[in-house]
Amino acid sequence: MRFATMLSDVLPSLFKSPMTEMYPFERKEPPVHLRTLPSWKLEDCTGCGLCAMDCPSQAIEMIVLDKKAKRFVMCFHVDRCTFCAQCIYSCRQGCLEMTPENWELATLNKNALTLYYGDRVDVEEVLATAASSKDAQTTAG
Ligand code: SF4
Numbered sequence: 001m002r003f004a005t006m007l008s009d010v011l012p013s014l015f016k017s018p019m020t021e022m023y024p025f026e027r028k029e030p031p032v033h034l035r036t037l038p039s040w041k042l043e044d045c046t047g048c049g050l051c052a053m054d055c056p057s058q059a060i061e062m063i064v065l066d067k068k069a070k071r072f073v074m075c076f077h078v079d080r081c082t083f084c085a086q087c088i089y090s091c092r093q094g095c096l097e098m099t100p101e102n103w104e105l106a107t108l109n110k111n112a113l114t115l116y117y118g119d120r121v122d123v124e125e126v127l128a129t130a131a132s133s134k135d136a137q138t139t140a141g
């Protein structure tokens with residue numbers, strides 16, 4: 001009886017095409033409301049830091065270089081983000097959003113999981129400051 005049941009399950013599957021999807025050669029459309037990597041509109045940002053404060057994973061660092069001149073850099077730790085969308089709800093300016101396109105985040109390079117958003121010159125300044133403080137720590141150690 002059991003063998004007959006097994007055969008009735010197995011035999012039809014021999015004539016069906018495989019369920020496997022040929023990713024990455026074939027891609028399905030992501031769901032419209034998929035929670036993905038937040039993107040940021042610098043031009044609307046006030047540098048208030050609410051997004052960073054409310055993030056339960058400390059995935060966001062808002063670096064304010066000059067508030068009056070709107071020189072802000074957002075450091076985003078992709079590997080800490082849980083895609084909870086709290087930052088999106090917290091931003092009163094509506095400058096954070098999740099778009100379904102940004103969902104392929106797998107990488108073998110850990111450094112690629114730390115992203116810097118902002119004006120290129122400002123990002124370079126932040127990176128240079130971080131590098132020099134790292135050098136100072138190494139020398140002191
Ligand atoms: S989605 Fe959630 S975990 Fe990710 S940065 Fe926003 S608040 Fe933090």
Ligand code: SF4
Nearest residue numbers: 045046048049051091
């Ligand atoms: S909450 Fe919005 S306006 Fe405030 S720092 Fe974050 S992104 Fe900018």
